[in-house]
Amino acid sequence: MSSLLEDAARRLRSNPAALGxxxxxxxxxxxTFIGPWFNANAGDTLDxxxxxxxxxxxxxxxxxxxxxxxxxYARTLEGARVSLAVGLVASAVSLLVGIGYxxxxxxxxxxxxxxxxxxxxxxxxxxxxxxxxxxxxIFGRSEYLxxxxxxxxxxxxxxxxxxxxxxxxRRREYIEAAVAxxxxxxxxxxxxxxxxxxxxxxVYATLTxxxxxxxxxxxxxxxxxxxxxxxxxGTLIAEGAGEMEAAPWILLVPGGFLALxxxxxxxxxxxxxxxxxxxxx
Amino acid sequence: MLxxxxxxxxxAVPTLFIIVTISFFLIRAAPGGPFDQEQTLPxxxxxxxxxxxxxxxPIWTQYGRYLAALAHGDFGPSxxxxxxxxxxxxxxxxPVTFEIGSIAILLALMLGIxxxxxxxxxxxxxxxxxxMTLAVVGVAIPTFVVLPFLGLLxxxxxxxxxxxxxxxxxxxxxxxxxxxxxxxxxxxxxRLVRASMLELLSSPFIRTAFAKGLPLHxxxxxxxxxxxxxxxxxxxVPAVASIMTGSxxxxxxAGLPGIGRYxxxxxxxxxxxxxxxxxIIYSTLxxxxxxxxxxxxxxxxxxxRFER
Numbered sequence: 001m002s003s004l005l006e007d008a009a010r011r012l013r014s015n016p017a018a019l020g021x022x023x024x025x026x027x028x029x030x031x032t033f034i035g036p037w038f039n040a041n042a043g044d045t046l047d048x049x050x051x052x053x054x055x056x057x058x059x060x061x062x063x064x065x066x067x068x069x070x071x072x073y074a075r076t077l078e079g080a081r082v083s084l085a086v087g088l089v090a091s092a093v094s095l096l097v098g099i100g101y102x103x104x105x106x107x108x109x110x111x112x113x114x115x116x117x118x119x120x121x122x123x124x125x126x127x128x129x130x131x132x133x134x135x136x137x138i139f140g141r142s143e144y145l146x147x148x149x150x151x152x153x154x155x156x157x158x159x160x161x162x163x164x165x166x167x168x169x170r171r172r173e174y175i176e177a178a179v180a181x182x183x184x185x186x187x188x189x190x191x192x193x194x195x196x197x198x199x200x201x202x203v204y205a206t207l208t209x210x211x212x213x214x215x216x217x218x219x220x221x222x223x224x225x226x227x228x229x230x231x232x233x234g235t236l237i238a239e240g241a242g243e244m245e246a247a248p249w250i251l252l253v254p255g256g257f258l259a260l261x262x263x264x265x266x267x268x269x270x271x272x273x274x275x276x277x278x279x280x281x
Numbered sequence: 282m283l284x285x286x287x288x289x290x291x292x293a294v295p296t297l298f299i300i301v302t303i304s305f306f307l308i309r310a311a312p313g314g315p316f317d318q319e320q321t322l323p324x325x326x327x328x329x330x331x332x333x334x335x336x337x338x339p340i341w342t343q344y345g346r347y348l349a350a351l352a353h354g355d356f357g358p359s360x361x362x363x364x365x366x367x368x369x370x371x372x373x374x375x376p377v378t379f380e381i382g383s384i385a386i387l388l389a390l391m392l393g394i395x396x397x398x399x400x401x402x403x404x405x406x407x408x409x410x411x412x413m414t415l416a417v418v419g420v421a422i423p424t425f426v427v428l429p430f431l432g433l434l435x436x437x438x439x440x441x442x443x444x445x446x447x448x449x450x451x452x453x454x455x456x457x458x459x460x461x462x463x464x465x466x467x468x469x470x471x472r473l474v475r476a477s478m479l480e481l482l483s484s485p486f487i488r489t490a491f492a493k494g495l496p497l498h499x500x501x502x503x504x505x506x507x508x509x510x511x512x513x514x515x516x517x518v519p520a521v522a523s524i525m526t527g528s529x530x531x532x533x534x535a536g537l538p539g540i541g542r543y544x545x546x547x548x549x550x551x552x553x554x555x556x557x558x559x560x561i562i563y564s565t566l567x568x569x570x571x572x573x574x575x576x577x578x579x580x581x582x583x584x585x586r587f588e589r
Contacts, residue, residue, distance in 0.1 A: 017414075121296075122296055122299055122300065129525075129526045129529070129544065130304065130544070130556075130559075130560055130563070133544065133545060133548045134304070134307040134308060134311070134548065137308075137311040137548050137549065137551075138307065138310050138311045138312075210421065214423045217423060217425075218423060218425060218526075218530070221425045221530065222529070222530075222533075222545050223545075224545065234425075237425060237426060237429070238425075240429070241425070241429045241534055244429055244432060244433055244437065244444070245437055245444075248433055248437070251429050251430075251433070252430075252433075255426045255429065255430065258422075258423070258426060259421070259422045259426055262421040262422060262423070263417065263418060263421040263422065265421075266417055266420060266421040267417055267421075270417065
């Protein structure tokens with residue numbers, strides 16, 4: 001097992017694109033936390049003497065200001081923190097649900113498995129965006145429920161992957177040994193099935209996080225996610241898209257940040273998948 | 282074949298029924314109603330309105346009536362757009378959405394397949410790396426970032442194309458929205474074709490074809506292309522779903538009169554019939570697409586045809 005991981009780490013180290021992406025991602029995340037120390041502007045202060053000011057390094061507002069004179073550097077970092085937090089928490093929710101559901105369906109098999117997979121099929125037949133829109137209008141625009149509703153639709157693919165993996169191991173000797181020694185079904189799933197299917201799950205998870213960050217920004221862009229005065233990258237981009245002709249930097253700064261963030265996460269996730277899966281050409 | 286197709290079509294009806302039922306009760310579970318406004322209506326008028334639309338009936342009666350009307354092809358009146366039925370609203374907007382969506386998916390196929398094939402033939406060359414890097418960019422950067430950036434570059438700085446707006450039959454207005462919409466599926470298709478093509482190029486039957494002395498284009502087009510397209514075929518359903526979601530963004534940024542806006546507006550306004558109409562249209566499209574993909578599979582892969 002350890003030699004497999006060592007192999008994977010070696011392959012990952014010899015992939016400059018994935019390493020570079022990891023460094024960029026770590027720098028971006030670090031910047032969202034330590035960035036405010038370098039610039040004293042707060043994201044919610046209205047600077048009426050600098051409304052929609054150009055970005056300029058020698059002025060107080062490095063990346064310019066928006067229509068209300070709020071500092072874009074501070075606001076972008078704040079929005080990025082929110083986007084990252086939603087991305088991580090919602091991914092965690094979708095992973096937990098997906099792993100649990102997939103492992104139960106795959107392990108129990110038979111009619112239960114059939115019914116559970118049929119539910120997934122129906123859910124994927126419904127355009128997911130409707131689901132999220134319904135959930136947001138039912139529960140109101142609470143930011144905590146946003147985590148839940150995004151996580152609630154993100155688990156389908158994960159459940160399929162985990163079920164497939166579980167099916168391939170459920171007839172193995174160690175599972176039979178656990179059954180023979182009288183372990184309960186719940187205990188077998190938690191102690192024996194899930195730890196042994198976690199490999200592909202980790203890889204898929206690194207690609208889930210950027211997908212969910214993108215989805216959260218998409219919802220906020222539509223006005224269904226994070227609400228003013230709070231900001232996520234999506235709300236900032238929506239704001240910027242409206243000001244594109246007069247003040248393009250209001251779009252370019254958060255848009256560029258989101259693009260860089262998603263790009264680095266995707267390239268790293270791809271690299272990780274290639275490193276762990278030697279069969280991929 | 283026909284029998285199989287009809288069975289699948291009949292199997293789609295219960296799926297659609299379940300989707301409609303879930304959506305009906307979900308949207309009804311949302312607080313508020315279609316007649317909530319900033320100034321509250323006098324109770325008598327509200328009661329009259331609710332009576333006229335049947336909203337004062339028990340929810341099961343309303344559900345039954347909705348299904349009965351639906352069985353006759355009647356989607357009901359819109360609650361918010363007075364004097365319009367849902368059929369009329371969707372009928373007006375759908376051609377626009379359908380046009381940009383189908384151009385986008387054709388664009389994605391027509392560019393993605395050659396790019397993927399080319400990258401596989403030049404495996405590990407600069408061309409391979411460049412096209413695969415671009416493919417990652419296409420997957421990673423969301424449509425609502427790409428389209429404003431394109432508009433900024435080609436519309437505002439270069440003045441080549443209009444940033445937004447729509448004129449019937451004008452290709453120039455559709456260019457930027459469809460490119461932005463096509464990018465994510467294009468990238469995925471290019472990656473899928475490259476991966477399956479790489480695998481095929483080292484397979485015995487392709488090596489035999491080369492050994493016979495067949496020219497490259499014959500080997501690729503006559504022998505490798507059909508099996509290489511199998512993963513693309515199964516990607517088509519999620520691709521259509523992602524283009525539907527994307528067209529929501531694209532239509533709102535580019536100001537196109539499609540049906541995308543009804544999805545969010547309908548839910549926010551509690552325009553129950555409009556939302557359900559949208560759910561039905563989108564689910565039906567996805568189901569039909571799934572059926573087409575099955576047929577496509579049978580054409581691409583002879584093993585599927587002879588299995589039954």
